[in-house]
Amino acid sequence: MQNMPLAERLRPKTLEEYIGQEHILGPGKPLRKALEANLVPSMILWGPPGVGKTTLSLMLAEITKRQFYALSAISSGVKDLREVLSKPSGLFPPILFIDEIHRFNKSQQDTLLAAVERGQVTLIGATTENPSFEVNSALLSRCQVYILEAFGSKELDQLLDRAITQDEQLQKKKFKIVSKKSLFRISGGDGRKLLNLLEMVVTAQFGAEEIIIDDEKVEEVVQKNLARYDKSGEQHYDIISAFIKSMRGSDPNAALYWLARMLVAGEDPNFIARRMLILASEDIGNANPTAMIMANSCMEAMKKIGYPEGRIILSQTVVYLATSPKSNASYMAIDKAIALAEKTSHLPVPLDLRNAPTKLMKEVGYGKDYKYSHSYEGNFAQQNFMPDELKGEKLYEPGANAKEMEIKKKLQAWWADWYKYE
Incomplete structure (x- = not known):
């Protein structure tokens, strides 16, 4: 006991x-x-x-x-x-x-x-x-x-009071509480962390006639004993941010370092894998479409294999993503499309693009003059797919990378008269 x-x-x-x-x-x-x-x-x-x-x-x-x-x-x-x-x-x-x-x-x-x-x-x-x-x-x-909700100051206060007044070992000691601010802030709503921290503060003052609890004592103990990474706190967000930015910036060494920082701190590997899948689409996209397949395979493999063996799969995927060509063209395109859609949601679908399952719909012009692409040479027929008021509105701008330059050449050949791909 x-x-x-x-x-x-x-x-x-x-x-x-x-x-x-x-x-x-x-x-x-x-x-x-x-x-x-x-x-x-x-x-x-x-x-x-x-x-x-x-x-x-x-x-x-x-x-x-x-x-x-x-x-x-x-x-x-x-x-x-x-x-x-x-x-x-x-x-x-x-x-x-x-x-x-x-x-x-x-x-x-x-x-x-x-x-x-x-x-x-x-x-x-x-x-x-x-x-x-x-x-x-x-x-x-x-x-x-x-x-279940994180503890607020009321619950943390109750827990602290119970520890000092009811625990047999702590009852033997005399306490002077000057300030609880740092104790509560560092605990971050985690009752177990509060009690662990209290116990460390008590241990650090072993032999003293009176245990002092103030911000200075608590901060001193934290610097000596607590890890710098907190899965639910600011460090969690700072380190995952550094990890993503390192891959976006094509630095596999830094990305591996931040990956290791998360792993040794006990971060959930599935969380890391999910963030890499997002990056594969957001920052690599069609510059290397295989990146998303790789990241998705990594996420699925982590669910089956888990940690620690999964660290190798995470490492392989991190290096692949960091060294892939980058493009945020699709990411920018959907945001532009959403902004445009919010302003123009009143515009009707052109008649030739509408489905015509009934005789009446056909009679009023639904589907009339629609060009079925596969009936034309190269499986392409130039026609307007936008609402008439938005004809020629360009949302996707291919990135300056080998894959998307190929896409750009196709778009220029198909849509030279409609969209300006320079």
């Missing part, structure tokens, strides 16, 4: 001890009502780190007297899942808690889906990532999604 971390020692065991999340656990709220009726649906708990997802799962099992099994998606596979599912259950299906469920691949999620459908287990999945993107739709449709 003495060596147990403060966050673990203070883990609440009853709803009355549980801090925060009143929007789902307060009187008359959905999850509270389900608990009072001894009905625990399969669910996904979605929220930032340190807001009580694991604690809530343990409490649900305790309150409803269910067997409780826990697996981590980082270290568990299908074999571990099947081993848990093979265990006998009591009157009610056991609760199977999957931490970081967003890291499970399709095969693992399919195994879970079958167990949930049969009522073999009540699934509680915890995730910091949007389940709409990370959990397959079939499994998601069978789970209730509860969103």
Whole structure:
């Protein structure tokens, strides 16, 4: 007990001890009502780190007297899942808690889906990532999604007070709280981080008659102990920005460095892969169409393989994207098109482009004079596809790279009289 971390020692065991999340656990709220009726649906708990997802799962099992099994998606596979599912259950299906469920691949999620459908287990999945993107739709449709919110100053204050006044080890010490500002700011709404930081501040003042909590002490401890990268904070956005800009700027060395910074800090590899897929279209586009195929393959491979082996695939894709020719022509074109569409959405579709499924539509001119491209030499026939008022409005300007210069030559040959591709 003495060596147990403060966050673990203070883990609440009853709803009355549980801090925060009143929007789902307060009187008359959905999850509270389900608990009072001894009905625990399969669910996904979605929220930032340190807001009580694991604690809530343990409490649900305790309150409803269910067997409780826990697996981590980082270290568990299908074999571990099947081993848990093979265990006998009591009157009610056991609760199977999957931490970081967003890291499970399709095969693992399919195994879970079958167990949930049969009522073999009540699934509680915890995730910091949007389940709409990370959990397959079939499994998601069978789970209730509860969103847990980051702690505000009220909840952090309650947690700090509980630690100082109720923890047996901290009760032995005398505290002087000068300021909580840095303590709360660095915690960033993460209760576990707050307690870890408090414990470090206490340890740093070992032997002192009085533990001082002020901004200076907290900042000093942070500089010595906490990593510079926070998945949910400013460093997260700064480093992913540097990563993307390095690839956009065709520097594979810098891109690999920022990739490594994210990986050693525990960033979700699937998040990194998704951002590379966006870059492949936004910054490379038709200058090298294979880039998007490569990035998409990387994203799919990461879901199947995971980390650490997936780091090699990420590295290969980073180098490929960084060294590819660049073009944002398609990105710029769609933004111009959207801006134009917002101004001209009242314009009708030309009659010759309209579908004519009925006799009346044909009689009033729908589809008349439309030129079917495949009936002409080179599968091309020059005709206006825009509303008449926008005839000749150019939105796509090919980039100055080998692939798009080829596209430009084709456009010049086809549309010399309509669009000015110089």
